[in-house]
Amino acid sequence: MGYEFSIDDVDYLRSRYGDKALQNASAMALTPDSLLREMPDLRSRYGDLAPALVETVLNRRRAAGRLAHADQLLASDTAVQQATAAAVAEHRAADIAARYLGAIVHDVTCSIGSEMMALSVTSGIAGVIGSDVDPVRLAMADHNMSLGDERRSPWLLARADALAPVSNADVVIADPARRNARGRTFKLDELDPPLLELLAVYAGRELVVKCAPGLDYRLLRDRFGFEGQVQIVSLDGGVREACLWSEVTQPRRRATVLRSAGRDYEITSADPDDIDPPGVDEWIIDPDGAVVRAGLVRNYAHRHGLRQLDPQIAYLTGGRVPAGERGFRVLDQLGVSEKNLRGALAAHDCGSLEILVRGLDVDPDRLRKRLKLKGSRPLALIMTRIGRSGTAFLCEPGVRR
Structure with missing residues (x-):
């Protein structure tokens, strides 16, 4: 849960004395290993206020790049999260x-x-x-x-x-x-x-x-x-x-x-959602999670001239990748048995593999280990369901347009 700040802690941290102390603490590494050396020094200089100083510096580092004025914020760990x-x-x-x-x-x-x-x-x-x-x-x-x-x-x-x-x-x-x-x-x-x-x-x-x-x-x-x-x-x-x-x-x-x-x-439910019947084209696109969770996959597909691989699955396909999106060029369509996948990956000299799954009960990390890749080529595998059948698409590594 992190350090529990008090009002007295906050009053001190806001003062010119606290600001100077924070500058001194910020110059330290404050890693789990270095704290063993640094905490005694901080305690000798700032007494019981040392934990508040350390926690504030660490929380500012956690907030960097995410919250405004992160290098000057006062915040608890829970508040930053x-x-x-x-x-x-x-x-x-x-x-x-x-x-x-x-x-x-x-x-x-x-x-x-x-x-x-x-x-x-x-x-x-x-x-x-x-x-x-x-x-x-x-x-x-x-x-x-x-x-x-x-x-x-x-x-x-x-x-x-x-x-x-x-x-x-x-x-x-x-x-x-x-x-x-x-x-x-x-x-x-x-x-x-x-x-x-x-x-x-x-x-x-x-x-x-x-x-x-x-x-x-x-x-x-x-x-x-x-x-x-x-x-x-x-x-x-x-x-x-x-x-x-x-x-x-x-x-x-x-x-x-x-x-x-x-x-x-932005994509909204007021946007048109009529698209061509399902099929497989040159590229597969995995829409942004916000589009999927909002139930707006068809609306997004209409905007970009795409269609679905299957009406119940969020993967889209088309002849091009929308600007700013990541697409996977299809090399082969396969069954999902491990024997079948292992043979196809070996034939394509696959040495590293990104696995995306939707609509199937597959753990990508466990599957990757069992496939025992030995080649040199990076590839991507998209595993999904078309109708009632599991299907895998062997693709070139994802590229962002």
Whole structure:
């Protein structure tokens, strides 16, 4: 769980003395091995504050490249893990500003303030409120909101329970904790605060709830009557969250694909989804996870002139690879018996193999070991189901267009 910070720790870390101590600690390696040598020195200089210094430096390193102003943040390990990546938070802030121009936005589970930081520097947002039940995280948020030289909207912080509304802000944001004593959870009633209670408490208000990407949003619609928009967001190929927008609007589903290198895009349920019948073409494309989880594979295929290998499988195929996507050029279509695969791989001089699986119960790592590759050529194997039969496609290594 990491070090448990106190208010006194945060007050010290925010002071000029704490800032100087953090600079000194940052110059150290602070690896598991080096701490055996470095901790006695830190304790001799900073006493009981040494663990807070070490944890802060390590958390800043963990946040590097993901959170804004990571080298100056105050945060616990748990808060860093739960914080929304800056690129995702910035995109959502721009989304809110476009939908609700001039809005005051209240983050009712603000934690260390990472979402507030993005909201407060977004043009079109008039003000930001943050609240949390944890006074230590609120103190960290107060520090973090002072970082950088960006011009911020007016903001304030308050200690409050997310299920006890304390403002009449135009838009409410919540990010229920997805961990309990047993670890990560995807159950609606085990989130903190519980998702259904959040939806009930803020019924009739504009509410945005960040949830785990594995959220069963179909269950939320079918059993509990959620009528808003579901947005699945990925960043650099990893699906980060399912975001619920209470506003009843079209489209009902959308996939937002963000990339640090650019070429962001969105696919929605309002996009056309008519495509050619299934088949096998020159290239196989594995759509981004956000597109798959949002159930928008056909909409994505229509946009790029692709079709499915099988109507029930998310792999797509076509004569070209969409810009920015990764494609696999098909060399051969095979059965899935290990004997068959081993012979084909040997014939193609395969020495290293990337294995992608969808629709079959296959462990890629275990299979790769059993195939006993001895060649020199890198290849890819895509294993899936067409109809009721398992099928494998031997391909050239994936390339990004």
